Amino acid sequence: MTIRKAIGKVHLWLGLASGLFVCFLGITGCILAFQREIEDATQSYRFTEVQKKQVLAPSALKAIADKELPGKSAHSIGYEPGRSSMAVYYDALPEEYYYIVYLDPYSGKVLKVKNMEDDFFRIVIMGHYYLWLPPEIGQPVLTTATLIFLILMISGIILWWPKHKAAVRQRFSIKWNAKWKRVNYDLHNVFGFYMTWVAIFVALTGMVMGFQWFRTSVYWAASGGKPLVEYYESFSKAPATKTEAPIPAVDRLWYQVQQEFPGFEGSIEMHPPEDDKSVLEVAMNPTTDTYWRYDYRFFDQHTLQELKVDHVYGRFADATVADKLLRMNYDIHVGAIGGLTGKIIAFFASLIAASLPVTGFLIWLGRRRKARLST
Numbered sequence: 023m024t025i026r027k028a029i030g031k032v033h034l035w036l037g038l039a040s041g042l043f044v045c046f047l048g049i050t051g052c053i054l055a056f057q058r059e060i061e062d063a064t065q066s067y068r069f070t071e072v073q074k075k076q077v078l079a080p081s082a083l084k085a086i087a088d089k090e091l092p093g094k095s096a097h098s099i100g101y102e103p104g105r106s107s108m109a110v111y112y113d114a115l116p117e118e119y120y121y122i123v124y125l126d127p128y129s130g131k132v133l134k135v136k137n138m139e140d141d142f143f144r145i146v147i148m149g150h151y152y153l154w155l156p157p158e159i160g161q162p163v164l165t166t167a168t169l170i171f172l173i174l175m176i177s178g179i180i181l182w183w184p185k186h187k188a189a190v191r192q193r194f195s196i197k198w199n200a201k202w203k204r205v206n207y208d209l210h211n212v213f214g215f216y217m218t219w220v221a222i223f224v225a226l227t228g229m230v231m232g233f234q235w236f237r238t239s240v241y242w243a244a245s246g247g248k249p250l251v252e253y254y255e256s257f258s259k260a261p262a263t264k265t266e267a268p269i270p271a272v273d274r275l276w277y278q279v280q281q282e283f284p285g286f287e288g289s290i291e292m293h294p295p296e297d298d299k300s301v302l303e304v305a306m307n308p309t310t311d312t313y314w315r316y317d318y319r320f321f322d323q324h325t326l327q328e329l330k331v332d333h334v335y336g337r338f339a340d341a342t343v344a345d346k347l348l349r350m351n352y353d354i355h356v357g358a359i360g361g362l363t364g365k366i367i368a369f370f371a372s373l374i375a376a377s378l379p380v381t382g383f384l385i386w387l388g389r390r391r392k393a394r395l396s397t
Contacts, residue, residue, distance in 0.1 A: 026181070033177040034386060036170050041379030043167035044174075048376025050150040051224070055356060055369040057143045058311075067124045067134040070106045077127035079277075080292040081270040083107055086130045087123040094119060095296060099272075102289040102310060106133055120144075151231075165232025171375070172225045175218045182215050203388055210381035213374045220371040227355035230348070237348075245344035251333045256301045258322040271295065271323040275302050278326065295323045302326070312358050314349040 023031075062068060080099040087096060087109035100108040107127040112120045120138040125131065138144045152160030184193050193215065196208040229236045241250035272294040279290065289310050293303035302321040309315055317338045320329045330336075334345045341349065353359040357368025 029177050029180050033174060033181060036174055036177075037379060037382050038386070040167045040170040040174070041383060043164060044171050045376045045379045046153075047150065047164065047168065047171075047228075048372045048374075050146050051372035052369055052376065053146050054143065054150060055365050055372065061143070065134075068106055069104060070126050070128070070133075072104055073128050075128060077101060077107070078130050079270075079273040080294065081273050083109060083125055083127065083130060084272075084294060086125060086132065087111075090123050090132060090135050091121055094121065096294055098291045098293045098305075100289060100291045101127060103287055105289075161232050165229055168225050168228045168232065172222065172229070175214075175222055175225070178214050179218060182211055203384075206381050206384050206388075210378060210385060213381075214378055217371050217374040217378075220367055221375050223354055224368065224371060224375075227351045230351050231355070241344050241348055244347050245342060248344070250344075250348075253333050253335050254331075256320045256329050256331060257299045258295070258301050258324055260298055261324045271302055271326065275304060275321055275326060279304055279306075298323075301329060311361065312353045314346065314353050314359070316349070 083099050084096050087099075088094075091111050094111045095113055097110045097112045098108075100110070106124040109123040109125060110121075111123070122134075122136045122138060123132060124134040124136070126133060148154055151157075151164070153164055154160065155163070182193060194212065196212050197204055200208075230240055231237070238250045242248065272292055276292055279286075283306070286306065286308075288306060288308040290307075291303075291305040293305070295302055300323065302323045304319050304321070306317045306319075307313065307315060308317075315338055316335075318331075318335045319337060320331060321327065322329060334341070334348050350359060355368075357364035357366070360367065
């Protein structure tokens, strides 16, 4: 058996083994590609007209949202010009819940209380990430399928590579006027070739999210051999004497941020402390179409002293090249790193990826029938 035939066998059996998973990931990836655009077009409560007056402080918006969800803990209060404020309520233990309360940031009017467990895109995301199984089961299964898909793309390029110059032109075009078997063969080979150069990045970034060993290896390589410092929780130091401040700490930090960055046009998330040991966190994103440029800052809630962190998700100005690469991972995965054009490319790459197991299966089925008839 030649090397090319051996690679063909590997390509065939890995494709049959992972085809359904690849097709599923491709379809759900297509659905998620324009999530933000679809939500903005269909959910009017996400927007609030900009007014020439001060928005309400985080504690005021939190107090209003708390009345809508009694007994639940606010994770963050978000602000963005032209958009409604979002009070996010999330916890995993002892009771898992995920709600978003949309509020008018000027009046505090509740516009929508949304249970994210019933949200369409949230449901699709849980399938795309975990196959609607417990994360410790679903994530390894889908990430392994992604790894197999990566091998399929590499072996597919080897098999696609023309044996001689006369076949080069044929490899780049589809013969639409041929019989359907030939058209199907061309769809698999030609579309697969063009898709590979985008989908390979989608697969690699998916593996970064799904495999911890791959994530740390990518960081190690990008940083020149430095280990990855994962996110860790910071804590506030309890004061010797406890005094009740006239202004809540989260509001004092909010006013401090307003003075430090007057006229900031991006999004700001204020994370109120859960208890006396929790820190205050402010997350600021100057470009709301992507996530990688977020500036994460942590403060002692009692003194408002900024706490330095050395993990990936700290100040953007302190981020290394390897840190930024890891931060970009999600934006690369969904194509947002390239703006709307990048999302369109990612959409079609996912669509073609979903079709490859189907066209590949039809090629195999046709050859199998032909072999039976010849015996």
